[in-house]
Amino acid sequence: MKRIHIDFPIDAKIQENSEACVMALGFFDGVHLGHQEIIKQARQIADRKNLKLAVMTFFPHPSSVIPKGPTVTKYLTPLPVKMKIFELLGVDLMYVVEFNAQVAKIPHDKFVDDYLAGLHVRHVIAGFDYKYGFKGKGSMEQMVIDSADRFEVTTVSKFTREQQKVGSTLLRELLSSGKVEKVRTYLGKDYEMNGLMNGQGGKVEVMIDSDYFLPCSGLYEVTVHYQGIRAKGVCEISSQIANDRLQVRLFHESLIGHDQPVIVAWNNFIADFDMEEFHAQANMLDVSL
Ligand SMILES: Cc1cc2nc3c(=O)[nH]c(=O)nc-3n(C[C@H](O)[C@H](O)[C@H](O)COP(=O)(O)O)c2cc1C
Numbered sequence: 001m002k003r004i005h006i007d008f009p010i011d012a013k014i015q016e017n018s019e020a021c022v023m024a025l026g027f028f029d030g031v032h033l034g035h036q037e038i039i040k041q042a043r044q045i046a047d048r049k050n051l052k053l054a055v056m057t058f059f060p061h062p063s064s065v066i067p068k069g070p071t072v073t074k075y076l077t078p079l080p081v082k083m084k085i086f087e088l089l090g091v092d093l094m095y096v097v098e099f100n101a102q103v104a105k106i107p108h109d110k111f112v113d114d115y116l117a118g119l120h121v122r123h124v125i126a127g128f129d130y131k132y133g134f135k136g137k138g139s140m141e142q143m144v145i146d147s148a149d150r151f152e153v154t155t156v157s158k159f160t161r162e163q164q165k166v167g168s169t170l171l172r173e174l175l176s177s178g179k180v181e182k183v184r185t186y187l188g189k190d191y192e193m194n195g196l197m198n199g200q201g202g203k204v205e206v207m208i209d210s211d212y213f214l215p216c217s218g219l220y221e222v223t224v225h226y227q228g229i230r231a232k233g234v235c236e237i238s239s240q241i242a243n244d245r246l247q248v249r250l251f252h253e254s255l256i257g258h259d260q261p262v263i264v265a266w267n268n269f270i271a272d273f274d275m276e277e278f279h280a281q282a283n284m285l286d287v288s289l
């Protein structure tokens with residue numbers, strides 16, 4: 001997969017050299033089941049039309065410049081992770097538009113001229129609630145008008161699970177209240193973090209991208225995926241611990257790591273008490289961890 005970074009104003013050379021494509025639009029934090037449905041449909045259209053499949057995402061999150069609602073500064077999938085997932089989903093090109101105050105002011109029709117038609121887009125696909133352009137005035141209905149017959153438009157209808165719209169905001173809310181086990185319903189798997197494991201035996205440290213959105217403070221049951229092995233353990237999140245280092249206490253003491261790539265999957269919320277307190281209690285009960 002090719003990654004193309006777009007600064008403001010868009011470079012005419014990038015436009016000239018761009019390949020004809022089907023373009024999926026959105027921020028795609030978490031690449032949840034709703035996002036996966038869009039990419040799946042986009043892949044089918046690209047195959048049918050014999051075009052490249054491109055995704056256009058933004059960085060940082062538009063909320064960092066648009067004074068509306070809470071600002072998203074931590075991500076379910078930091079940019080390098082999102083890139084890996086897109087690659088696995090069969091995306092050929094990833095356009096990353098640097099989102100700043102100037103980009104936020106681009107009118108909807110100019111965005112379509114310069115960033116879609118200008119990049120040789122032949123087909124646009126996005127969800128029913130996709131908004132683009134200054135003040136979010138562009139909708140999927142507007143996209144059909146703005147396309148002026150230069151490309152086709154597909155709108156993906158609302159993807160729901162348990163009567164709820166699957167969405168990144170919902171996932172962040174669930175994690176903020178420790179409901180990691182509920183995340184599975186919307187993500188299709190446990191919430192996961194890629195990292196590098198250091199340490200040996202029962203206690204290891206996993207260094208993660210500091211851009212990751214962490215579940216709220218508490219004690220969690222986790223699984224460390226490591227070279228085909230799955231090791232269960234517990235991990236505590238607290239304001240006292242650096243947010244780019246996860247301290248994991250494993251139930252088996254067989255893992256050894258020195259900058260070993262691992263995946264930490266968040267399985268269950270155990271409790272919201274301190275690890276120290278937890279161990280004191282475990283010792284009293286003569287439970288070995
Ligand atoms: C070029 C461009 C400019 C945008 N400008 C604005 C804006 O000025 N105000 C706004 O509310 N949304 C604007 N949006 C829409 C936001 O990106 C988006 O709707 C909002 O951040 C919600 O994000 P989400 O639906 O991806 O979570 C713009 C989008 C694009 C692509």
Ligand SMILES: Nc1ncnc2c1ncn2[C@@H]1O[C@H](COP(=O)(O)OP(=O)(O)OP(=O)(O)O)[C@@H](O)[C@H]1O
Binds near residue numbers: 128129130157159
């Ligand atoms: N549940 C869904 N059903 C259909 N389309 C969706 C769904 N969730 C997101 N999309 C679409 O996926 C693309 C990327 O989504 P985006 O990251 O902007 O939204 P989101 O996941 O709903 O996040 P948020 O909760 O912050 O709005 C957009 O085109 C959006 O319309």
